[in-house]
Amino acid sequence: MRVLITGGAGFIGSNAARRFRELGHDVVLFDNLSRPAARYNLRWLQSLHPQVRFVQGDVRNEDDLSIIGQEPFDAILHLAAQVAAGSASRSASRATSEA
Numbered sequence: 001m002r003v004l005i006t007g008g009a010g011f012i013g014s015n016a017a018r019r020f021r022e023l024g025h026d027v028v029l030f031d032n033l034s035r036p037a038a039r040y041n042l043r044w045l046q047s048l049h050p051q052v053r054f055v056q057g058d059v060r061n062e063d064d065l066s067i068i069g070q071e072p073f074d075a076i077l078h079l080a081a082q083v084a085a086g087s088a089s090r091s092a093s094r095a096t097s098e099a
């Protein structure tokens with residue numbers, strides 16, 4: 001199976017990717033590396049499974065998504081998100097005031 005994981009360099013994404021690789025699946029990670037721990041998670045995962053492909057991009061950006069948009073995937077795990085409620089609400093206020 002070929003699996004795309006958005007937010008793949010995050011806590012759940014990197015651990016899920018590790019498990020998918022252990023089960024013999026192909027994994028592509030898509031992440032904008034906005035979370036400080038993401039780079040660390042990515043290095044950890046790629047040291048265990050160098051075959052894991054990483055695409056840096058933002059799910060809000062159509063051009064970034066087009067990099068992976070043409071590829072066939074059997075499953076997509078969508079985990080890209082702002083987890084902290086504080087930063088999510090700050091972004092929402094910024095977007096509202098800019099509109």
Ligand SMILES: NC(=O)c1ccc[n+]([C@@H]2O[C@H](COP(=O)([O-])OP(=O)(O)OC[C@H]3O[C@@H](n4cnc5c(N)ncnc54)[C@H](O)[C@@H]3O)[C@@H](O)[C@H]2O)c1
Pocket residue numbers: 006007008009010011012013030031032033034035038057058059060079080081082083
């Ligand atoms: N960790 C938990 O216990 C838990 C529990 C319930 C639900 N969740 C949900 O699961 C999801 C993943 O959680 P996590 O703990 O792995 O979070 P995480 O912050 O470790 O991972 C999220 C990843 O998404 C990336 N990201 C953020 N915005 C992005 C964007 N616009 N485009 C591309 N990448 C982007 C970040 O760089 C990060 O690597 C979140 O939606 C979270 O709310 C997590």
